[in-house]
Amino acid sequence: MSQLFSPLSLGPLTLPNRIVIPPMCQYSAEDGRANDWHAMHLGNLAQSGAGLLILEATAVEPRGRISWADLGLWDDATEAALAQVVTSVRRWSPMPLGIQLGHAGRKASSARPWEGGGQIPADDARGWPVVAPSPRPFHAGDPAPQVLDEADIAGIVAAFVASAVRAERLGFDLIEIHGAHGYLLHQFLSPLSNQRTDGYGGSLPNRLRLLVEVFDAVREAVSDRIAVGVRLSASDWVEGGWDVTQSEALAQILEARGCNFLHVSSAGLDERQKIAVGPGYQVPFAQAIKAKVRMPVIAVGLITEPEQAESILRHNQADAVALARAMLYDPRWPWHAAAALGDSVVPSPQYLRCEPRGVRNLFVPR
Template sequence: MPPLLFDSLRLDGLTLENRIVVAPMCQYSARDGEASDWHMMHLGQLALSGAGLLTLEATAISPEARITDWDLGLYSDGCERALARVLGAIREYAPIPVCIQIAHAGRKASSEAPWRGGAQIAPDAPQGWRTEAPSAVPHAEGEIPPHALDAADLKRIRDGFVATARRAMRLGIDAVELHGAHGYLLHQFLSPIANRRSDSYGGSLENRMRFPLEVFEAVRDVVPAGKPVWMRVSATDWVEGGWDIEETVALAEALKARGAPAIHVSSGGVSPKQRITLGPGYQVPYAERIKAETGLVTIAVGLITEARQAETILQEGKADAIALARAMLYDPRWPWHAAAELGAQVQAPAQYWRCQPREQKDLFKAASFGQR
């Protein structure tokens, strides 16, 4: 029996070769939403990592849905052509399934890149625009309040998620993750910190879940059967009176009832007042509870950096898959090294086989990697 980390995992009609997921990581390197040569290099190396699934960074449904003016989008023919070029190279040289994370930043849009401070850019400034959100409540003190979405806006945004999902399917993408975490638009609807509405989309838990569930249903309807659709969630806001784990369990049950085969469990992001208790695997208990109470395939993420740590989480039944972000940036061959440590095998291109340590000649297994 291989280590659980290198056991296969089925998500709807998609089977992952192992349970290592490359988490979505914004690169702030697109031009007008279009993937650039940076994405070719960045995603190319991650596609060769040996992970079971590669997730594209948060991909905006419209220009105003981007976090920054440099975010990846899939809302125009130009965006579609640019991403097709990157995905074409991945398909030719790396047999890894690809998931897209479809996103709308809501009131956290129109921001600077994080290495330039990440502050909000005013609507009348270059590379800025008016943000939109469930309510006219800014994310942080001193920011310009967002436009509060009306019924026509909600339809426009639902349609935007659907249009982006359709483009993703034309590109042959294998799975869809809706971004319902980290304080972005769908999370803003869920959290009473950001959602102060008095209509059917605010107030009670049922009402706050309504729009994210409508978006999920609309996207699920246009994604072919067998291709999985799930959501990334923040299990808690880490703020008293905010979204919490009990509400997340209820959302997970509702998503499961609508056909979600999995849930990706993160936390935080909706308020600068959050107080997060950091530590190795600090979000795993939330994944564990959701898995235990709903039976959904659960993807854990957050300060999981070591192979044996990841394996123990799976062996103890706390999650079904492990998502890596910063650890994968630091070590794009993390799955290779994990396989070597745990006594497993991983796919790697024949062009790289000669790098195997002499004592681990069975580390790599053959796969079609565009050999010439």
């Protein structure tokens, strides 16, 4: 058996293989509510043969949405809408489902990517005032965000908890806390965006404080059957910013507090970032962090070929691999990877008859 198609435990959750479909925003919700697009999109991915499907960044409060069309899980209406989608997906697929809970902070109130992606003014019908640890906007020409005081911060922690409770009620197997890509928790981590002088800024322990508080509160709020982990940008790719050394320190703290996995990405915090993009360009970050902890580490970023994914696992650079755009382009990537590596997948019975001629034992009936 290949490493890619071997099982992996993320705390209480055992995955049938090590292919993860990471969160990918769809910008297609209505006032935070999931709809038919999500049922179709997620239903398709849930037939892929991957080991885990994590739903897109889901806002814990309305002002925490990246765009006006982002998915949310902050009230009964958003929970009920998502319940319909989850029920539909689970009816036809046993794939483990996770959800990423996040808050966009100063990167909120944005247009959808295909509409330019820039920040929408607060006085626009589809915009709102954004918040951050410090009065520094993401784009230099945007208004300064509102600075969160300690009461606001406590409210955001409570919002993460409330969404996590809703997520467990919906039957999700895993919760990923979004601490990456320049969104609010990452904004507190990085000295480039956090110039606070109180207990949430300055020293590394202070800058870690909010993410650790959110993790602790979520872990306490949900049952032990739920895997809880963190997605992390390991580097800002800007001198003087958040980096892999600080990421290693955070990883060790989270592990000591019961974190079940880390999902290691990078960047998204500062427009000055200069990224050396290439195949597997973020894998060295995952490898460095994996060397410091025992909990599973997921690598992501231009992992596109089955042999590449297998090599990452065999060389102990990560415990699982996540494919985003590659999976959108080819939602049967795991089937093709199994064929390439001489392994097998378990499709829905409706698809058994499409097993390619000349490929032996690719499909295993349920």
